[in-house]
Amino acid sequence: MSTPTSPAGSRVLVVEDEPVLAGTVATYLDRAGHQVQTVGDGLQAVEVARDWSPDVVVLDLGLPGLDGVEVCRRIRTFSDCYVLMVTARADEVDTLVGLSVGADDYLTKPFSVRELVARVQVMLRRPRTGTPTASAQRRVFGDLVIDPAAREVQLGGQIIDLTPTEFDLLDTLSAQPRVAISRQQLIDRVWGGGVGDDHLVDVHIAHLRKKLGDDPSRARFVTTVRGVGYRMGTGQ
Known part of the structure; x- marks a missing residue:
């Protein structure tokens, strides 16, 4: 496109x-x-x-x-x-x-x-492509590899097909590993603010987890921070 x-x-x-x-x-x-x-x-x-x-x-x-x-x-x-x-x-x-x-x-x-x-x-x-910069280097979390410049995600060597919004959420979380990011911060960064609906974040996170095979109760990648939002785990 x-x-x-x-x-x-x-x-x-x-x-x-x-x-x-x-x-x-x-x-x-x-x-x-x-x-x-x-x-x-x-x-x-x-x-x-x-x-x-x-x-x-x-x-x-x-x-x-x-x-x-x-x-x-x-x-x-x-x-x-x-x-x-x-x-x-x-x-x-x-x-x-x-x-x-x-x-x-x-x-x-x-x-x-x-x-x-x-x-x-x-x-x-919202940016759809990236340019290779220090902040856009490939990020590795166990067998999960995120390439912001290419907007590509691989899990166990297999490319994972994400929607633009799912990728943007994963990109935002993975840019600050182990930092808790609130739902409102994710709305501001991914949707540009003005949405005002936490369900929008939760549903996309749930769908992202499903594609990554990530069990919320034993999260390897995206961890729920109760009362706050989400953070990127360290991977196993």
């Missing part, structure tokens, strides 16, 4: 089956300088995402036919674009399910379109 150096001119795919809302969101994103496409169903969304390679997908959860969760699953098989999930159901289960398949952030309807645009802008300002 393309890797923009700034939010302006980035490609945003809006997947929303309410034409008026889709049009409003597209108008605001266009005014912010983005290239925008809108689609109203899940199957078309997957096709457009594959052909157009968007930088961000604004994805409604409650689509007819192929719902947002399945759309996100399929997009994740070929793209590491950012996914902002939108749901009309405030039920936390929907949110957690959406995030567990690789969504990076979410909004609950009704929402401010300006806030949506701001969330997209924050996502696009």
